[in-house]
Amino acid sequence: MRVCVVGTGYVGLVSGACLAEIGHQVTCVDVDPAKVAQINGGESPIFEDGLDEILARNVGTRLTATTSLADAFRDADVALICVGTPFDGRTIDLSYVTRVAEQLGALLRERTGYCVIAVKSTVVPGTTDGPVRAALEKASGKRAGADFGLGMNPEFLAEGVAVRDFMQPDRIVVGGIDERSSGQLAALYAPFASTPLIRTGTRTAEAIKYTSNALLATLISFSNEIARYCEAVGDVDVTDVLRGVHFMKHLSYRNAEGEVRQVSAASFLWAGCGFGGSCFPKDVRALIADATRHGANATLLQAVMDLNDTQPGHTLDLLRQACPDLRGRRVTVLGLAFKPGTDDVRESPALPMIQQLVTEGARVTCHDPIAMANARAALLARTVAVDTLRFEGDLAAAVADAEVILLVTSWPEYLGLPAMLAARGSSPLVLDGRRYLGRNDVARYIGIGLTQETGGEDNLAAMASQEIRRG
Numbered sequence: 006m007r008v009c010v011v012g013t014g015y016v017g018l019v020s021g022a023c024l025a026e027i028g029h030q031v032t033c034v035d036v037d038p039a040k041v042a043q044i045n046g047g048e049s050p051i052f053e054d055g056l057d058e059i060l061a062r063n064v065g066t067r068l069t070a071t072t073s074l075a076d077a078f079r080d081a082d083v084a085l086i087c088v089g090t091p092f093d094g095r096t097i098d099l100s101y102v103t104r105v106a107e108q109l110g111a112l113l114r115e116r117t118g119y120c121v122i123a124v125k126s127t128v129v130p131g132t133t134d135g136p137v138r139a140a141l142e143k144a145s146g147k148r149a150g151a152d153f154g155l156g157m158n159p160e161f162l163a164e165g166v167a168v169r170d171f172m173q174p175d176r177i178v179v180g181g182i183d184e185r186s187s188g189q190l191a192a193l194y195a196p197f198a199s200t201p202l203i204r205t206g207t208r209t210a211e212a213i214k215y216t217s218n219a220l221l222a223t224l225i226s227f228s229n230e231i232a233r234y235c236e237a238v239g240d241v242d243v244t245d246v247l248r249g250v251h252f253m254k255h256l257s258y259r260n261a262e263g264e265v266r267q268v269s270a271a272s273f274l275w276a277g278c279g280f281g282g283s284c285f286p287k288d289v290r291a292l293i294a295d296a297t298r299h300g301a302n303a304t305l306l307q308a309v310m311d312l313n314d315t316q317p318g319h320t321l322d323l324l325r326q327a328c329p330d331l332r333g334r335r336v337t338v339l340g341l342a343f344k345p346g347t348d349d350v351r352e353s354p355a356l357p358m359i360q361q362l363v364t365e366g367a368r369v370t371c372h373d374p375i376a377m378a379n380a381r382a383a384l385l386a387r388t389v390a391v392d393t394l395r396f397e398g399d400l401a402a403a404v405a406d407a408e409v410i411l412l413v414t415s416w417p418e419y420l421g422l423p424a425m426l427a428a429r430g431s432s433p434l435v436l437d438g439r440r441y442l443g444r445n446d447v448a449r450y451i452g453i454g455l456t457q458e459t460g461g462e463d464n465l466a467a468m469a470s471q472e473i474r475r476g
């Protein structure tokens with residue numbers, strides 16, 4: 006099929022590239038000429054495992070990019086709208102989606118031949134059949150259903166593993182305003198014949214996406230609430246508690262070999278310094294706002310957000326218990342991306358934590374394998390004096406003289422930290438914001454959901470007084 010993908014961000018580019026990989030003829034459109042040029046040069050503007058290889062195989066043959074929506078849409082069988090849907094602080098901002106709908110509508114006016122226009126962006130229930138349909142019909146002078154198809158095809162890929170998620174989907178949801186629309190959308194995914202396909206209405210498709218993200222966000226905040234409870238009770242480690250929970254029959258099963266395996270939802274039942282990214286915070290806030298608009302009660306989801314919003318600050322509270330005065334302290338922050346495997350720092354808990362550390366006078370060094378440039382820009386946007394920060398690309402150099410190491414992103418290379426510190430004979434205080442290391446892996450360890458420092462008897466104050474004595 007000929008596919009026009011509008012927006013080449015994480016969703017648009019990965020979807021476009023993967024649809025080309027499975028045999029479709031894809032044209033990606035973006036308003037950003039730099040991204041278009043990069044894609045046409047076979048280079049990905051974003052970091053995603055496996056994406057460069059797919060681009061190398063398909064750019065120039067089954068995949069091209071352009072800034073011209075007219076060129077891309079001219080003979081498309083399906084157009085997928087993949088532009089952003091930010092939360093504007095009050096409600097979901099649908100202006101990017103409706104703007105594209107207006108532009109596609111104007112092009113539809115001149116077009117002959119059937120095509121389906123589908124929203125892939127995450128939008129609140131009623132958007133596709135409401136403002137998107139209205140914009141398309143007004144600009145085209147044609148009727149959805151009679152003259153063109155209209156649908157909603159939510160995307161479930163997760164950044165960091167986006168290519169894998171797209172190529173091995175757990176489910177495909179196609180919402181159509183009629184059978185012909187959903188049928189044409191379903192045909193796009195014909196190569197994934199063994200994947201559950203949910204054909205439904207557009208509102209249900211929209212709601213499935215929000216509900217899925219809200220559930221995972223809830224599991225994280227639930228775990229973090231239990232972590233705070235464990236800290237308060239004392240002498241109980243949240244990781245021991247959650248591991249015990251993971252083995253309940255609702256979260257685990259025996260495979261054909263009789264081995265116990267956990268379902269992947271269990272990985273969201275884990276404590277940390279909070280969820281971030283471009284989806285969970287935005288989508289849960291949008292769902293709360295839409296529920297409130299409809300007079301429905303979103304108390305639970307509000308609590309999910311409240312807890313998450315305070316979790317970075319709570320993490321620093323744990324640090325202050327060991328080191329009440331952070332002035333002049335050398336603190337190394339490990340991980341700036343909101344999760345491993347991506348260079349995306351949107352709503353990363355690292356950002357407010359670094360901002361607060363700087364405010365309190367700490368001397369901050371930042372490390373991330375791939376997200377440093379994005380983090381620098383994001384910190385600048387938060388008016389953090391980035392010139393006072395040290396961005397260090399070499400992990401060993403980043404931790405070399407640290408008094409405190411704050412682990413924010415569970416990048417696999419940070420598993421080498423204990424051996425690195427042991428080899429140097431240095432014992433900075435490690436605050437594990439992801440409960441990623443073993444609590445006895447380093448000499449001095451504190452973590453979310455753990456009452457006491459483990460691994461050694463010193464605390465920062467003792468270390469500081471030793472330094473003073475040495476001086």
Ligand SMILES: NC(=O)c1ccc[n+]([C@@H]2O[C@H](COP(=O)([O-])OP(=O)(O)OC[C@H]3O[C@@H](n4cnc5c(N)ncnc54)[C@H](O)[C@@H]3O)[C@@H](O)[C@H]2O)c1
Pocket residue numbers: 011012013014015016017034035036037040087088089090101104105125126127128160161162163164283284
């Ligand atoms: N990022 C994810 O992991 C993810 C996963 C599932 C769903 N989603 C949803 O998908 C949507 C897109 O998310 P994203 O992270 O890919 O966004 P993004 O901000 O990374 O990308 C959006 C792209 O659209 C382009 N754009 C904006 N207006 C345009 C226009 N009029 N014409 C052409 N291009 C235009 C921008 O230049 C940008 O490249 C959002 O609704 C998001 O909630 C995101």
